[in-house]
Amino acid sequence: MRFNRSYEYYDRIAAVYDSMYQDEYWRSACEQTRRIVLRYVKNLHGLEVIDIGAGTGTWGLWFSQMGSYVTLVEPARNMLDIAKCKFGRSNLLQRVRGFFCTKIEDLENYQQYDIALLLGDVLSYVESPDLVVRKVAKLLKRHGLLFGTVDNYFSYLKDVIIYGTLDDLKRLQNLGKLPIGSEFGVFEARSFTEEELRKLLRLSGFYVAEITSLAVFPNAELNLKFGTHFNREAEHLLYVAVKE
Numbered sequence: 001m002r003f004n005r006s007y008e009y010y011d012r013i014a015a016v017y018d019s020m021y022q023d024e025y026w027r028s029a030c031e032q033t034r035r036i037v038l039r040y041v042k043n044l045h046g047l048e049v050i051d052i053g054a055g056t057g058t059w060g061l062w063f064s065q066m067g068s069y070v071t072l073v074e075p076a077r078n079m080l081d082i083a084k085c086k087f088g089r090s091n092l093l094q095r096v097r098g099f100f101c102t103k104i105e106d107l108e109n110y111q112q113y114d115i116a117l118l119l120g121d122v123l124s125y126v127e128s129p130d131l132v133v134r135k136v137a138k139l140l141k142r143h144g145l146l147f148g149t150v151d152n153y154f155s156y157l158k159d160v161i162i163y164g165t166l167d168d169l170k171r172l173q174n175l176g177k178l179p180i181g182s183e184f185g186v187f188e189a190r191s192f193t194e195e196e197l198r199k200l201l202r203l204s205g206f207y208v209a210e211i212t213s214l215a216v217f218p219n220a221e222l223n224l225k226f227g228t229h230f231n232r233e234a235e236h237l238l239y240v241a242v243k244e
């Protein structure tokens with residue numbers, strides 16, 4: 001089945017989404033991400049965090065466990081319902097400012113945040129990354145931090161050479177896009193090179209603090225030390241940007 005919107009796909013696979021986090025790659029990715037966040041912000045207590053494309057709440061939950069107040073934005077109702085259940089079970093609902101079942105583009109919320117999250121490749125899955133980055137810039141306080149990941153162009157390129165068609169290759173070269181998914185269906189996603197990502201963030205008023213590879217090694221220490229050397233090989237790029 002082909003989905004026109006990424007969130008329709010995620011709505012469909014919500015019940016199985018968290019099984020992904022059991023595999024070694026994602027465990028390493030989460031450990032690396034947590035360590036990078038804590039490298040930039042030693043104490044998350046009391047900070048206002050907006051988790052965009054919050055999915056089943058993995059990151060919102062972690063930030064709330066670390067003492068932050070979280071706002072979850074997620075257009076796939078089934079994903080957000082799972083997130084709500086997890087917060088209920090963890091007795092952390094008092095740390096939630098709101099669960100918004102909407103696309104970030106349509107969010108009407110004029111609060112300003114210390115931290116914004118686009119983790120889980122959300123920028124690769126939205127219809128207009130430029131518009132979304134500009135919206136995120138508006139939602140952040142001055143010097144607020146953005147943490148996110150995207151699909152890497154060079155990983156798509158490798159996949160298309162091995163498994164794709166000539167049309168896929170042309171579309172990737174022209175637009176950076178490729179159909180991705182699983183046995184449950186496919187949707188079209190957008191990949192980025194490090195340079196494209198850097199430009200996108202800068203043009204929207206961000207200073208790019210770091211772009212590194214996500215989980216190229218199973219060991220978090222190695223990822224933190226050597227990740228930036230593999231930005232043309234990794235499946236995903238992890239970025240940290242500061243609102244100027």
Ligand SMILES: C[S@@+](CC[C@H](N)C(=O)[O-])C[C@H]1O[C@@H](n2cnc3c(N)ncnc32)[C@H](O)[C@@H]1O
Pocket residue numbers: 006007008010011052053054055056057058059073074075076079102103104105118119120121122125126127
């Ligand atoms: C791979 S999941 C990541 C979920 C979560 N952040 C995580 O890391 O586990 C990507 C999420 O982005 C959501 N999404 C897609 N388009 C969006 C949009 N325009 N605004 C907000 N979220 C969106 C999808 O519904 C999906 O839940």
